[in-house]
Amino acid sequence: MVLQLLLNGLIYGSIIALGGIGLTLIYGILNFGHFAHGDLMTLGAYLAYLFTVQLALPLPFSFVIAGLLTAATANLLDKILYKKLEGRDSVTIMISAVGAALIIRNLILMSWGPQLKFLERGIEMPLVFFDGLLRITRTQIMILILSVIFVTAVHLFLSKTKLGKAMRAMSDNTALAKITGINTERVIFWTWFMSGILTSSAGIFLAMDTHLIPEMGWNLLLPMFAAVILGGIGNPYGAIVGGLAIGISQEISTMFIAASYKPAVAFAIMILMLLVKPSGLMGKKV
Amino acid sequence: MTISGLLSYLIFFLTFAGIYAIMALGLNMQRGFAGLFNIGIAGFWAVGAYTAAILTKSPSPNHLGGFNTPIIISLLAAGIFSAILAFLIGIPTLRLREDYLGISTIGIAEIIRLIFTNEAWLSYGVRGISSIPKPFRDIFGQYYNLSFLALVLIVIAIFYYLSEKGIKSPWGRVLRAIREDEEVAKASGKNVFRYRMEALVFGAFMMGVGGALYAHFTGFISPEAFMPMQTTFIVWIMLIIGGSANNFGVLIGAVITWGIWTGTETITSMLPAQYVTQAAAFRVILIGVFLEIILLNMPDGLFPERKFKA
Amino acid sequence: MLEVNNIRAGYGEIEIIHGLSLTVNKGEIVSIVGPNGSGKSTFLKSIFSLVDIMDGQITFQNEILNNAATDEMIKKGLSFVPQTDNIFPSLTVHENLELGGYISRKKLKDRLDLVYDLFPPLLAKKKKRAGTLSGGQRQMVAFGRALIMKPKLLLLDEPTAGLAPMYIQLILDKVKAINETGVTILMVEQNAKKALEMSDRGYVLAAGVKKYEDSGRALLENEEVAQLFLGG
Ligand SMILES: Nc1ncnc2c1ncn2[C@@H]1O[C@H](COP(=O)(O)OP(=O)(O)O)[C@@H](O)[C@H]1O
Ligand SMILES: [Mg+2]
Numbered sequence: 030m031v032l033q034l035l036l037n038g039l040i041y042g043s044i045i046a047l048g049g050i051g052l053t054l055i056y057g058i059l060n061f062g063h064f065a066h067g068d069l070m071t072l073g074a075y076l077a078y079l080f081t082v083q084l085a086l087p088l089p090f091s092f093v094i095a096g097l098l099t100a101a102t103a104n105l106l107d108k109i110l111y112k113k114l115e116g117r118d119s120v121t122i123m124i125s126a127v128g129a130a131l132i133i134r135n136l137i138l139m140s141w142g143p144q145l146k147f148l149e150r151g152i153e154m155p156l157v158f159f160d161g162l163l164r165i166t167r168t169q170i171m172i173l174i175l176s177v178i179f180v181t182a183v184h185l186f187l188s189k190t191k192l193g194k195a196m197r198a199m200s201d202n203t204a205l206a207k208i209t210g211i212n213t214e215r216v217i218f219w220t221w222f223m224s225g226i227l228t229s230s231a232g233i234f235l236a237m238d239t240h241l242i243p244e245m246g247w248n249l250l251l252p253m254f255a256a257v258i259l260g261g262i263g264n265p266y267g268a269i270v271g272g273l274a275i276g277i278s279q280e281i282s283t284m285f286i287a288a289s290y291k292p293a294v295a296f297a298i299m300i301l302m303l304l305v306k307p308s309g310l311m312g313k314k315v
Numbered sequence: 316m317t318i319s320g321l322l323s324y325l326i327f328f329l330t331f332a333g334i335y336a337i338m339a340l341g342l343n344m345q346r347g348f349a350g351l352f353n354i355g356i357a358g359f360w361a362v363g364a365y366t367a368a369i370l371t372k373s374p375s376p377n378h379l380g381g382f383n384t385p386i387i388i389s390l391l392a393a394g395i396f397s398a399i400l401a402f403l404i405g406i407p408t409l410r411l412r413e414d415y416l417g418i419s420t421i422g423i424a425e426i427i428r429l430i431f432t433n434e435a436w437l438s439y440g441v442r443g444i445s446s447i448p449k450p451f452r453d454i455f456g457q458y459y460n461l462s463f464l465a466l467v468l469i470v471i472a473i474f475y476y477l478s479e480k481g482i483k484s485p486w487g488r489v490l491r492a493i494r495e496d497e498e499v500a501k502a503s504g505k506n507v508f509r510y511r512m513e514a515l516v517f518g519a520f521m522m523g524v525g526g527a528l529y530a531h532f533t534g535f536i537s538p539e540a541f542m543p544m545q546t547t548f549i550v551w552i553m554l555i556i557g558g559s560a561n562n563f564g565v566l567i568g569a570v571i572t573w574g575i576w577t578g579t580e581t582i583t584s585m586l587p588a589q590y591v592t593q594a595a596a597f598r599v600i601l602i603g604v605f606l607e608i609i610l611l612n613m614p615d616g617l618f619p620e621r622k623f624k625a
Numbered sequence: 626m627l628e629v630n631n632i633r634a635g636y637g638e639i640e641i642i643h644g645l646s647l648t649v650n651k652g653e654i655v656s657i658v659g660p661n662g663s664g665k666s667t668f669l670k671s672i673f674s675l676v677d678i679m680d681g682q683i684t685f686q687n688e689i690l691n692n693a694a695t696d697e698m699i700k701k702g703l704s705f706v707p708q709t710d711n712i713f714p715s716l717t718v719h720e721n722l723e724l725g726g727y728i729s730r731k732k733l734k735d736r737l738d739l740v741y742d743l744f745p746p747l748l749a750k751k752k753k754r755a756g757t758l759s760g761g762q763r764q765m766v767a768f769g770r771a772l773i774m775k776p777k778l779l780l781l782d783e784p785t786a787g788l789a790p791m792y793i794q795l796i797l798d799k800v801k802a803i804n805e806t807g808v809t810i811l812m813v814e815q816n817a818k819k820a821l822e823m824s825d826r827g828y829v830l831a832a833g834v835k836k837y838e839d840s841g842r843a844l845l846e847n848e849e850v851a852q853l854f855l856g857g
Contacts, residue, residue: 062414064354113611120352120413124551125610127354131548132603135596143592191727194716198724201713208673208705209770210696210728247544251425254418264715289433296422303407303415 032163034280040169040238042276043176047231048249049256049268050183051224057200057263058220061122065106065130066228066253068137071246073099073229074236075137078146088148092233099232100225102133107221130247138243146241148233172234179230180269186223187265196220200263251292252279255299261309270311274298326460328577329570333467334528336569339553340474340562341521347560347620348482349514350494352413355420356550357543358427359519362400363393363526364536365431368444371531378439386450390470390527397523398516400427409511416515424543432538443537447530463532470528471566474521478562481517490514491560545599549576552606557616564618571617576602626651626809627672627778632681634671640679641667643833649778650825654800654810656841658817658854659830665813666708668830669782672811673698673705685778696728702777708786708813711767714756718747721755721766725773733773740769743802761792768799772808779803781812797823817854821845829854 048070055063073095080091106129114122155164187193195216199206207213232246239245256275260267275295282294302309338356345351353359367389374381384392404423408416431438438444455462481487493500493507501507530536549572557568579601583594609616627649635641641664649655657665670676672683674692683690685701693701713721722740726733741748744765750758755766764784771779784800785793793816801823804810814820821827824841829850837850844850 062418064417110607110611117614118350120346120350120417121610121614123352123414123417124354124555125607127548127551128603128606128610131544132600132607135599135603138596139593139600191730194720194724195727197716198713198720201715202710205707205710205713206724207695208675208707209724210699210774211724212696251418251422258415258418287433290429293422293426293429296419296426299422300407300419303411303419307411307415 030162030284031281032159034283035277036163036165036169038277038280039273040172040234040276041280042273043173043180044231044235044238044272045249045252045256045276046269046272047176047179047234048228049253049260049272050180050265051220051227052253053257053260053263053265053268054196054200054220055224056257058196058203058217059111060203061111061119061126062254063224064123064126064250065133066224067246067248067250068130068133069099069103069225069246070228070232070235070249071137071241071243072102072133072232073225074148074232074241074245075141075146076229077233077236078141078148078241081148082146092230095233096226096229099229100222103221103225103228104218107217134243134247141241141243143243146236148236148241168237172238175230176234179227183223183227183265192216192219197265200265248292251299252276252295255295255302258299258307258309259302261311264309264311267309267311271309323460326464328573330460330464330467330532331577332570332573333464333471334525334532335550335553335573336471336566337467337474337525337528338522338550339557339565339569340471340478341518341525342550342554343518343560343562343565344478344481344514344521345518346554347562347565348487348490348494349511349518350413351409351511351515351518352417353420353515353518354417354547354551355422355424356522356547358420358424359397359400359522360526360529360546361424361427361431361536361538361543362397363523364530365438365444365526366393366396366523367527367530368447368536369437371448371450372444372446373448375439375444377442378435378444379437380444386448386531389531390524393527394520394523397526398520401516401519402512405512405515409508409515424547428538428543438538441538443535443540444530445535447534447536449534450531467528470524474524475562475566477517482562486510486513548599548606549573549602552602552609555606555609555616556613558618558620559616560620561616561618564616567617572602575605626686627811628682628684629672630682630684632668632671632683633679634667634676634681635679636667636676641676641833642671644681645830645833645835647828647835647838649809649811651777651809652804652807653825654804654812654823656817656820656824656827657811657813657830658815658820658827659836660854663830664833665830666782667833669705669780669811669813673703673780675705699728699774699776702775703780704771704774704776704778705780706767706771706782706784708782712755712763712770715754717752718755718758718766719751722747722769722773725770729774736773736775740772743772743799743806744769759792760788761795764788764792764796765799768803772803776808778809778811781810783813783815785814785816793819818845 052063052066076095076098077091080086080094081088110125110129111122114125153166153168155166157164187197195211199213199216235245252275256271257268259274260271275298278298279291279294345353369380370382370384370389370392372380373383404419408419432441451462452459489505490510493510497507553568553572554565556572558564579598583598586594629647631644631646632642633640633644645668659665667676671678678691722737746762747765785796797819800810821841821844827841827844828835829837837844
């Protein structure tokens with residue numbers, strides 16, 4: 030039971046973590062909460078649905094194209110909205126993100142309707158371990174492996190490449206990054222791009238593990254923000270740890286409270302964190 | 316349409332616009348004057364609506380109720396419960412940057428929705444609460460809608476008066492000073508947390524009362540009856556179009572926005588029935604694009620904030 | 626090397642610097658002193674195009690510098706160390722220094738070695754997050770980041786602000802040492818006496834205008850200056 034919940038939490042947590050990395054970097058670098066992040070995730074999932082199911086293209090190919098298109102959408106939002114609102118107060122920028130979120134979600138609703146959709150047809154037989162104590166599908170194994178690969182790639186990018194270090198630097202101290210001669214526009218562009226790819230991947234994983242609905246990403250926004258705050262705003266490693274912690278706690282919580290209240294767990298953890306240590310477990314900015 | 320038909324539609328329209336205007340006045344207190352970020356308006360609205368419904372109904376086997384309280388009490392209680400919720404959410408967030416409040420209000424709105432969906436003993440779950448009493452129906456008879464509009468207008472007048480009075484008082488001056496520069500206000504010894512909390516709570520009180528009026532007017536509420544995020548968003552548009560930190564502007568913004576919103580419904584309702592989902596989504600897209608255009612091109616809205624003498 | 630001619634600068638509409646001129650010659654240490662809030666930081670920032678310049682001209686090696694892009698200024702040989710928040714706290718010491726070479730990585734390794742030679746304590750803390758260092762060591766990181774591009778002119782804003790007394794002299798000695806490697810220095814300093822002692826020339830600022838300008842020694846001996854600005 031606990032083992033199964035841990036596993037479910039790990040999968041769910043990886044999805045939150047992948048989305049959270051982009052959310053926290055945008056937060057750190059541009060200094061606002063990107064409330065359309067969840068709906069970008071939904072967009073990625075539905076684009077993958079379009080390519081794999083409707084156009085019958087191979088899943089890996091769809092995965093990449095959906096990621097690129099979601100990234101392009103993220104860059105577009107920055108170009109036509111957030112960049113133009115630069116210098117205005119952060120609430121204005123955030124409400125424009127809420128607007129963007131509603132627009133994206135309703136475009137999806139208009140194009141694909143409100144019904145549940147599935148990326149894969151048929152029911153997959155899970156592999157059973159420990160006399161039925163642990164069940165895991167091949168899809169879930171793949172999600173876990175790919176998540177580890179993604180997180181490792183992000184880590185290598187952030188710690189080894191010039192652009193990655195510049196991203197972390199900007200997230201730390203934007204003014205100093207400018208003084209250092211870092212091309213901040215370029216860094217911002219690639220931050221949106223990378224966030225788009227990651228959040229799209231998270232959305233596709235979620236769709237593979239469960240199903241697609243137009244609210245899927247919006248429902249993950251709160252857990253993602255909770256993960257970001259838990260790990261410290263602007264800290265991508267914090268978002269990964271935070272994401273896993275939130276995911277696992279939500280699943281484990283079902284041993285003690287009704288499963289229908291699962292979404293409240295992320296909220297409760299976030300509020301607790303704000304009361305105890307608002308800068309997050311690994312963070313600095315408040 | 317006949318003259319009387321037109322008139323009754325107008326009354327209906329103005330009543331809804333008025334209820335939304337109350338929400339917008341509440342948001343203006345929070346965002347306009349205090350700079351607070353509340354995107355969980357639906358949560359406060361729902362708490363107000365359910366409080367009023369549960370308090371005023373006669374006993375029902377389906378959910379909590381049977382208190383038969385008069386409407387004036389239910390309105391006050393709706394405001395108070397909503398205010399208490401705001402107080403609780405303010406404690407962990409108001410000392411921190413504005414985004415935390417925003418995120419937390421989304422969370423609280425979601426939890427409120429979960430509670431009203433799952434706790435059937437309280438609220439009859441997704442089936443919602445129906446036959447919510449319509450106050451004074453017996454007295455006013457066929458003029459009931461008109462009398463309800465009058466009630467809404469009275470509530471607006473009271474909140475408008477209190478808001479304006481508050482904002483022109485020394486209290487309001489400090490509030491705006493905090494919004495402009497928190498550090499300076501802190502340095503001059505102001506208790507920033509307290510002022511923010513008061514604005515948040517007062518704004519939430521208005522939203523709760525607005526929710527109660529909504530419940531009484533429609534007679535039915537359920538967790539999904541009104542789209543939470545959409546509702547919140549429309550109130551924000553009212554504020555932004557009218558002009559943040561200008562109560563009069565916000566009232567005008569409410570009427571204009573409600574006009575556009577219901578106007579798009581009139582157009583999309585002409586579409587064949589199989590397109591009803593698409594049409595509803597399309598309306599939200601339209602109003603979303605409209606908001607972005609306003610944000611980009613009209614930062615101060617129709618009625619910019621008036622400059623008060625210091 | 627640097628000529629500032631009758632500059633007016635500030636934030637948006639607010640003018641803080643009201644027509645200030647200053648010269649820095651190659652190889653010098655020049656200090657700007659003055660009371661808190663007199664506009665020293667603003668003035669230094671105006672040279673690095675970090676505030677709005679309303680009027681006047683800045684030339685560096687006979688080229689106009691007004692509103693130049695940051696990477697251009699760095700290429701021309703300027704570096705700036707801000708008064709506060711002058712490191713990337715969550716990056717390692719080594720990453721902080723590397724980023725100093727963001728716009729050109731040619732022979733970065735050699736330049737990094739030079740900085741470690743100048744600040745040996747940093748070598749042992751190479752892999753530590755800069756935010757975990759002591760105040761004095763943070764300042765070394767900040768200097769190091771600015772020195773990676775081998776600037777001709779280094780702008781330092783209060784390098785000893787907030788440091789423990791034991792570090793103040795150490796950091797000022799480092800400034801001297803940097804100068805001796807051929808880097809010209811323009812710095813703002815709160816420890817006016819100490820700064821003027823080691824400076825070739827100094828400027829005294831008050832309320833955005835220049836009050837005195839002389840050699841460091843002469844300013845120290847000037848009784849008026851001593852009374853008004855150096856605390857007797
Ligand atoms: N970002 C800013 N916006 C507006 N005014 C500022 C800003 N930074 C500093 N000032 C004002 O400019 C004046 C000079 O400040 P500063 O240059 O920091 O002085 P100093 O470095 O000599 O202590 C002060 O009155 C300060 O309030
Ligand atoms: Mg200064």
